[in-house]
Amino acid sequence: MNIRVRPLVSVLGVLALSSTLFAQTPTPPAPQGGATGQTPAGPPARLDVDKSDHDFGTVIEGEVVKHVFQLKSSGQGPLIITQAKPTCGCTLGRLSVKKADGSLELYKFGDPIPPSTELEMEAELNTKNKHSAASSKINVFCNDPRGNVTLGLTAMVDTYFRMTPSALDFGELSVADVIEKTCEVTGKRPGPFMLSLEPRPLPQGVNCELTPINPGPDGKSDKWTVKVTVGPDCREGNLGYPLLLLSDQEITGAAAGPDGKQPRYSATLMLQARVRGLISYDPQYLSFGLVRPGQIVSRTLRVQSFDPKFQMGLPELKVIGANDQNPEFKFKDQFTANARPTADGKAIEVELTLNGLPEAADGAFQGRLVIKTGHPAKPEIQVLFSGVCRQAAKTPPATGEPKTGGQ
Numbered sequence: 001m002n003i004r005v006r007p008l009v010s011v012l013g014v015l016a017l018s019s020t021l022f023a024q025t026p027t028p029p030a031p032q033g034g035a036t037g038q039t040p041a042g043p044p045a046r047l048d049v050d051k052s053d054h055d056f057g058t059v060i061e062g063e064v065v066k067h068v069f070q071l072k073s074s075g076q077g078p079l080i081i082t083q084a085k086p087t088c089g090c091t092l093g094r095l096s097v098k099k100a101d102g103s104l105e106l107y108k109f110g111d112p113i114p115p116s117t118e119l120e121m122e123a124e125l126n127t128k129n130k131h132s133a134a135s136s137k138i139n140v141f142c143n144d145p146r147g148n149v150t151l152g153l154t155a156m157v158d159t160y161f162r163m164t165p166s167a168l169d170f171g172e173l174s175v176a177d178v179i180e181k182t183c184e185v186t187g188k189r190p191g192p193f194m195l196s197l198e199p200r201p202l203p204q205g206v207n208c209e210l211t212p213i214n215p216g217p218d219g220k221s222d223k224w225t226v227k228v229t230v231g232p233d234c235r236e237g238n239l240g241y242p243l244l245l246l247s248d249q250e251i252t253g254a255a256a257g258p259d260g261k262q263p264r265y266s267a268t269l270m271l272q273a274r275v276r277g278l279i280s281y282d283p284q285y286l287s288f289g290l291v292r293p294g295q296i297v298s299r300t301l302r303v304q305s306f307d308p309k310f311q312m313g314l315p316e317l318k319v320i321g322a323n324d325q326n327p328e329f330k331f332k333d334q335f336t337a338n339a340r341p342t343a344d345g346k347a348i349e350v351e352l353t354l355n356g357l358p359e360a361a362d363g364a365f366q367g368r369l370v371i372k373t374g375h376p377a378k379p380e381i382q383v384l385f386s387g388v389c390r391q392a393a394k395t396p397p398a399t400g401e402p403k404t405g406g407q
Contacts, residue, residue, distance in 0.1 A: 161267035238273075
């Protein structure tokens, strides 16, 4: 076997040459701004605000108030603003850049802003439908290390009118009743004013009259009386109606409406009433709940006359199906109805009794109790009733003594 041995001097020479080459190769700089492969970060940008919150104080509802925030690009690198987003639809923001000659130019989002550049954010707060404390914010998103800068707007919103009382509740009345209530209206700003109603039809049976107290030659007054009459002939049911009162003073800062007219200061006087017919009944529905076959259950309702010329007599009563598509009620023979008039003849107590359903009955049942009142305006009342019949749980029969374990 032939073995060739390299001289030791040659090997050492190669190692020395390799060390020289490595020492002459420059080491690459470490990447900046994060993990390997990321783009090196530039100089930091910053957005400074002279005063980030503004309080308008007390304003009147409906007014549009404005404020200009002073901003500045104060970082070492260019500032880039991507969005200025209000937190409420009632707020608008307009961002402009101040040029070298002092003029303003609308900023285009995404454009770089050199350091030491001044900016202005014109913000407005619309107080329409706002009450008491109102606030909104504008979030300015940018490449500031904070991510975004928040600008805040606050105001205490008051009404233009002072109304005493602030709502008119007529309580419960019949369609034949007539009730009047009044409200006194004054302005919270000095000086007389005109008062009018929103030009739209009032609910049936409702009338309103506006009267100035000590008016001037032009008909204006610093105090008005609003008289509202409810009845007769109101619609049955719950009445809830916002009565809009308008002044002759235009709202400061508000834009014209779709009709081109300038909106005016206003206030809402809420009207409430519970209107019953000449013949009414309570409750409006009878529930027998869960019953067992053979169980006897009674339910009672009161039928009342609000017609001063009509006395309640003993009405004709019968039980029928739940609707006109199902006029027959299969359990009508298990129900009886009786009426008892009150001493003054203005009402009757009607008792509907379930005398026990058959043993085979199981499931929901529903029907109507028909009451013939005899009144010309409402000769008949139909009251829906329902319930659920369930069989009683049966006890399983005994199967003998249980066996003990192991036997």
